[in-house]
Amino acid sequence: MNTIDVAAPEDIEERAPVEVIHKAQPFWNSYLAGIGLGLVLLAAFVIMGRGLGASGAFSSLVSVGINVVSPEHAQANGFFSENLGDGVHHPLKDWLVFEVMGVVVGGFVSGLFAHRLKGSVEKGPRISTGKRFLFAFLGGGIMGFGAKLARGCTSGQALTGGAVLGVGSWAFMLAVFAGGYAVAYFFRRQWT
Amino acid sequence: MNAPFFKFGLFGDEASLIVAFIIGIGFGFFLERAGFGSGRKLAAQFYFTDMTVFKVMFTAIVTAMLGLFWLSVLGVVDLSLVYVSQTYLAPQIVGGLILGVGFVIGGYCPGTSCVSAATGRYDAMIYILGIIAGVFVFGEAYPLLKDFYSSGAMGKVTLPELFGVSYGLVVFLVVLMAVGGFVGAEWVEKKLAAKVKGVQQ
Incomplete structure (x- = not known):
């Protein structure tokens, strides 16, 4: 406790000018953010007739990776081969792969405008x-x-x-x- | 009745990828705004100190569910063309339990880890490598898991069909349940926030 008290004034002096410029905005109200999320999901239903996803993009990515290393192994496996598809479309030209790329961009843009981009570890x-x-x-x-x-x-x-x-x-x-x-x-x- | 637009051929496969990207941007934006880029905030749901996960998730479910319900009642959306995933009860329950454990240990789910990594969290970047490893292990083990993976198949079944009640009634009950949950979540947050503060001081 003592060390924290002693260190605190120095920390404030050092950080103060930076924090004025880059002060992270508070998160949105949970219900407001939830309505926003719900409207995005509704838009997906109305425009595409399908909803959102995330893990499916990882299936495509892993399956393509396996296929590069060993096509025989990938084709012999029911899970990987299903994700690789029929060979007509490239397996990465997939709806969820593009959606997840959008998620990364959307998260980055939101973080940027809210001054929340920061190299850190959550723990x-x-x-x-x-x-x-x-x-x-x-x-x-x-x-x-x-x-x-x-x-x-x-x-x-x-x-x-x-x-x-x-x-x-x-x-x-x-x-x-x-x-x-x-x-x-x-x-x-x-x-x- | 002309929605879902894609199913009525208003645009093709190539354009659907652009739609995917734009919808993804919206998805990622609101996840980050909700605070879902933070693993600590997400994990706090399981310690009852921050109920944001529950509140955001159920607000989103209720919003989309009500929107879809009224758009179908008004004849704008043909519900039969909206994708409902097949039910495989046993693997979905076991998979859900495993996923819940992974959520507490890792701090994210796949979607939120992308947002977290995009905003600079190193642990989220490592978590994504973990997902890739997990999917790889599942794929390799697939020949062994195949029977269980396909067990408990019930087809495209929805709650109204299962209970033999109307779609509108289930929608109404889900809204009631969510509102009850929100009241409870606010109460728990207030109760535990006071307790946590007391411990720290």
């Missing part, structure tokens, strides 16, 4: 950066595997499938929250 105060990176990789891996097994992630199943009242999507959504809450206690040191 609680009780875990080292190295450990956080390890957990990030493991969590991503578990997520990638689970999303493929469930035929979609929070975007394609929970959000999109939820809005069209799909039975599997609602079961999936409840399972996601159940799984998260079941293990949250064991990983509390990472976040709190």
Whole structure:
């Protein structure tokens, strides 16, 4: 506690001029952001007849990667070959691949205007950066595997499938929250 | 009735990719505005200290669901042409549980990790490498998982069909449930925010 108190005035002096220029704006009200997100999803339904997604783009990317390294291996595998398609269209000229590229651009633009672009690591105060990176990789891996097994992630199943009242999507959504809450206690040191 | 536009041939495959990119920009923009670029904020949902994930997600679901419902009632959108993913109950429940665990450990889901990486979070960039590894492992294990992956097939079934009630009634119940959830979420946030502050001080 003492060290924080002692260091605080110096920190303020050093950071003050920078913070005036680059002060990060507060996030939007959750309900307002949710309505915005819902209208984007509605636009996808009305314009395309389909919803949003994210993990599908990773399936295309991985399958194309495998196909470059070993076409025989990719074609022999039911999962990779399905993502590679019929050979008429290039597998990366895919709706979700382009949508996810848009997500990256949209996130960047929003962060730029809100002064939230900053090289940083998201973690609680009780875990080292190295450990956080390890957990990030493991969590991503578990997520990638689970999303493929469930035929979609929070975007394609929970959000999109939820809005069209799909039975599997609602079961999936409840399972996601159940799984998260079941293990949250064991990983509390990472976040709190 | 002339929507969904793409299904009525208003534009082709090439143009649909441009639409995808633009819709993606909107998706990424609102995810970032909601604060979903922050893994700490997302993970806080599972510690009841910040219910933003629940609030944003259900507001979005309710908004799109109500919009789609009224546009179909007004005859603007042909609902039968809007894609509903097939239900495979067992793999979707097990996949959902696994995904929830990955969410807590990793701090993101695939969409939010893209936004987080785009705004400079190094852990999100590593998380994306993790997703790629996870998808690769799933693909390699696919021959073994195939039977389970295809189990519990129920086809394109929706909640109104499952319960044998009208579409409008389910829409109404989901709205009621969401509003109840929002009231609860606000209460929990207030309760726990006070508690967390008390502990820190």
